[in-house]
Amino acid sequence: MHLFSDDSSRELDIILLGRVAIDFNPAYSDCVQEEFKPLKNVHYFEKFVGGSPANIAVGVTHHGLKAGFIGKVSNDQFGDFVTEYFEREGIDTSHISRCAGGEKLGLTFTEMLSPSESSILMYRNAVADLQLHVDDIDEDYIASAKCLLISGTALAESPSREAAIKAAMLARKVGTPIIFDIDYRAYNWNNADEISMYCAVIAREATIIMGSREEFDLTERLIRPGMSDAQSAEYWHGQNSEIVIIKHGMKGSTAYVKGGESFSIKPFPVTARKGFGGGDGYGSGFIYGLFQGWDIQDCLEFGSAEASMMVRSNNCSDALPNADAVHAFIAEEKALYGEMVARS
Numbered sequence: 001m002h003l004f005s006d007d008s009s010r011e012l013d014i015i016l017l018g019r020v021a022i023d024f025n026p027a028y029s030d031c032v033q034e035e036f037k038p039l040k041n042v043h044y045f046e047k048f049v050g051g052s053p054a055n056i057a058v059g060v061t062h063h064g065l066k067a068g069f070i071g072k073v074s075n076d077q078f079g080d081f082v083t084e085y086f087e088r089e090g091i092d093t094s095h096i097s098r099c100a101g102g103e104k105l106g107l108t109f110t111e112m113l114s115p116s117e118s119s120i121l122m123y124r125n126a127v128a129d130l131q132l133h134v135d136d137i138d139e140d141y142i143a144s145a146k147c148l149l150i151s152g153t154a155l156a157e158s159p160s161r162e163a164a165i166k167a168a169m170l171a172r173k174v175g176t177p178i179i180f181d182i183d184y185r186a187y188n189w190n191n192a193d194e195i196s197m198y199c200a201v202i203a204r205e206a207t208i209i210m211g212s213r214e215e216f217d218l219t220e221r222l223i224r225p226g227m228s229d230a231q232s233a234e235y236w237h238g239q240n241s242e243i244v245i246i247k248h249g250m251k252g253s254t255a256y257v258k259g260g261e262s263f264s265i266k267p268f269p270v271t272a273r274k275g276f277g278g279g280d281g282y283g284s285g286f287i288y289g290l291f292q293g294w295d296i297q298d299c300l301e302f303g304s305a306e307a308s309m310m311v312r313s314n315n316c317s318d319a320l321p322n323a324d325a326v327h328a329f330i331a332e333e334k335a336l337y338g339e340m341v342a343r344s
Contacts, residue, residue: 002293003177003207003242004146011144012092013065013291016053017167018151018160018183019129020071020082020096021106023050028273028314039111039121048315049085050108051129052183052280053151057091059284059306059320065291068092068145070136070167072160074105074128085317095141103128110274118275122187129153130160130188137166143174147207149287151181152215155198156188165198168205178202181283182211184218196221209236210245210283229254233262243296245286247279253304255296265300268308268333277316281306285326305330 004013026034027044034042049058057067069091073079075098082105083093107123132154142148148171154164171178180202189195199219203209216232217225227235233244233256247253252266267278285306289299306326313319321329 003290005175007146010146011066012068013145014057014060014147014149014179014287015068015070015095015142015145016057016149016151017070017132017164018053018154019051019106020049020054020069020073021051021108021129022078022081023048023108023110023316025110025274025315026112036112036114038113039109039119042111045109046315047081049082049317051106051151052153052181052283053149054082054086055277055280055316055320056149056181056283056287057086058089058317059280060287061089061091062320063284063288063323065288066090066092068095068141070095070132070141072097072099072103072128072130072132072136074099074103076104078105079128095136095138097136099128099131101131102126103131105129110276112274115272116275120276122185124187130157132160132163134159134163134166137163137170139170139174142167142170142176145176146291147177147179147287149179149181149283150202150206152183152199152202152211153185153188155202156185156194161198165201168202172205177207178205179208179210179287180206181279182209182215182219183279184211184215192218192221195219196223203236203241204239206236206241208243208245209241210247210286212247212249216246230256230262247282253282253300255300257296261296263296263300265297265304268305268329269337270308270312272311273314274311277310277313278307280316281308281310281320284320288323301330302326305333308333 024045109121155161237258244256254264282303286303
């Protein structure tokens with residue numbers, strides 16, 4: 001399916017807008033291995049770039065796409081860490097700017113209790129990523145990309161929410177398709193009304209909407225609460241969306257395509273290290289498949305495979321695989337579990 005322009009004058013394949021953070025995960029390397037335990041008992045941590053849109057930027061770059069990022073980071077060594085990491089990965093940082101008011105990057109400490117039990121402890125007071133301002137949004141930069149991904153966490157507070165809305169408006173103006181990753185994080189929001197109001201604003205402009213059933217329920221709360229998956233897809237197809245992806249965790253996910261077709265996938269079975277990070281792999285893989293012009297079912301399979309690879313890893317950025325590794329993983333899983341292992 002071809003949704004994105006092949007205009008060679010658009011130098012970037014994708015620009016991502018929103019949250020970038022620092023993840024501190026219990027160390028699990030050849031040198032030190034913190035086994036499953038409560039966070040309070042962990043002594044050694046490994047530091048990684050984190051935040052869903054930041055991780056997806058890394059993921060698509062590992063697949064050979066050209067990515068840029070619009071975001072705000074702290075004016076300190078953690079800000080250096082993010083921008084230098086992105087630059088090593090080949091991600092354009094020309095539109096990542098520094099906070100002037102002393103705001104700091106968010107810190108995420110992860111707890112891994114078992115393969116099925118994990119949680120996060122967030123430090124996000126006066127956080128840098130939500131200081132993104134309308135003045136940071138450049139129309140020409142958005143026009144230089146074949147698509148723009150907006151993360152829903154960018155809508156949680158001003159001035160970031162206005163910056164994200166401006167980016168969406170300019171994307172529509174210059175013909176850059178929008179991918180909206182609802183990316184709901186409860187700790188960012190003041191109340192349920194704001195979630196619905198601002199997420200719906202971006203969802204109405206998006207060509208692709210991705211989210212869990214809970215995230216769609218929150219977005220639709222002030223529109224038409226209680227919709228089924230099919231009803232949600234029909235509603236957003238009636239706006240501007242071509243593809244609506246609704247996830248149900250371990251039960252799998254379904255992509256609803258405008259015109260009535262739907263395609264479903266189940267997760268590939270793995271032994272998990274953590275219960276998060278899968279969505280970043282899923283998004284990276286699915287978007288990559290669309291850029292290759294694959295059928296939607298193949299895009300879903302690739303994204304689902306990458307998601308499974310990420311939940312068995314110890315981080316959400318460095319471990320993002322290249323395309324060859326994902327294809328190899330799919331082949332191995334099918335050899336073990338059968339050709340239709342992940343397809344519903």
